[in-house]
Amino acid sequence: MSDQTTLQTVLTVAAALVGVGLFGALSQQSIVMVMMGLELVVNGVMLGAGAAWFFLTPDLPDAQMLVVIALVVMAVEMAMGFAATIAIYRARQVDMVDMATDLHG
Amino acid sequence: MNDTLLSDPAVIAVVVLGAVSVGSGIAVFVVDSMARATFALLVSFLAIAGVLLALDLVYLAVVTALMMTIEMAIMAVFMIMFMMNPAGLMPMTMVHNGRGSAAVGFVAFVALTVGIWTTDWPSRRGQPPADTTRQLGEAIMGSHMLVMLVVGIGLFATILSGTILATGRGRYDRFGADLRATRPDDPTPGGLPR
Numbered sequence: 001m002s003d004q005t006t007l008q009t010v011l012t013v014a015a016a017l018v019g020v021g022l023f024g025a026l027s028q029q030s031i032v033m034v035m036m037g038l039e040l041v042v043n044g045v046m047l048g049a050g051a052a053w054f055f056l057t058p059d060l061p062d063a064q065m066l067v068v069i070a071l072v073v074m075a076v077e078m079a080m081g082f083a084a085t086i087a088i089y090r091a092r093q094v095d096m097v098d099m100a101t102d103l104h105g
Numbered sequence: 106m107n108d109t110l111l112s113d114p115a116v117i118a119v120v121v122l123g124a125v126s127v128g129s130g131i132a133v134f135v136v137d138s139m140a141r142a143t144f145a146l147l148v149s150f151l152a153i154a155g156v157l158l159a160l161d162l163v164y165l166a167v168v169t170a171l172m173m174t175i176e177m178a179i180m181a182v183f184m185i186m187f188m189m190n191p192a193g194l195m196p197m198t199m200v201h202n203g204r205g206s207a208a209v210g211f212v213a214f215v216a217l218t219v220g221i222w223t224t225d226w227p228s229r230r231g232q233p234p235a236d237t238t239r240q241l242g243e244a245i246m247g248s249h250m251l252v253m254l255v256v257g258i259g260l261f262a263t264i265l266s267g268t269i270l271a272t273g274r275g276r277y278d279r280f281g282a283d284l285r286a287t288r289p290d291d292p293t294p295g296g297l298p299r
């Protein structure tokens with residue numbers, strides 16, 4: 001397999017992760033499952049950034065920094081997601097997104 | 106003589122791990138048990154960590170594997186706390202607008218894939234450094250320090266916000282809206298004054 005084909009294959013895997021994560025984040029009713037979908041999307045971003053570093057610009061640290069940022073985004077998303085889940089559950093016993101539609105237009 | 110960037114075993118490993126990652130990613134939304142969904146997500150992350158390992162990103166691979174293992178362990182606890190069917194003893198789907206969501210996910214995948222396979226990717230520029238971790242460390246402490254400063258402030262804000270959101274009773278609950286109560290209104294008397 002040529003290098004370009006390998007890069008394209010890895011990026012296709014990343015695109016599949018983004019697609020699956022998007023489906024999960026949009027379709028799930030449980031707040032925790034929505035967060036899992038978002039994590040899959042960020043997982044795909046991490047894979048794409050890692051592949052871009054190795055196959056395109058290994059002499060620059062930028063793509064590695066993107067992986068670090070994706071990791072941080074994942075940690076922040078999970079911490080804030082669980083904090084918000086606990087807060088809304090404590091206030092109203094809500095654990096599904098369909099029950100928290102106050103801002104729905 | 107092999108003149109590709111990745112050796113053949115590494116390419117096979119990347120493809121297999123990529124397939125495992127996508128497969129377990131799909132399993133997250135298919136299995137009935139929330140605990141199983143959490144661990145399917147963990148498998149997906151560990152497979153991606155394996156791919157990063159094959160791509161010479163040793164430090165990031167190890168960080169990903171360790172961080173995600175701990176994160177999923179914590180997540181499993183929350184899943185069991187918040188879900189009505191944590192053990193998967195009965196079939197369960199909790200979805201809304203499943204068909205529309207699947208269409209959006211599929212269209213996103215197809216659009217990205219078409220872009221990936223029709224782009225004329227540039228060839229590799231430069232060589233990877235002898236120590237990729239050192240490259241990242243020097244960037245963090247040098248040319249990309251602003252990124253780490255922003256990340257640090259963001260994480261600190263997350264700590265504060267998480268604590269505030271998770272706190273059941275704050276000072277306004279204890280001392281009134283104007284914070285003028287002389288004695289705190291606690292469920293159990295004996296709280297310290299301000």
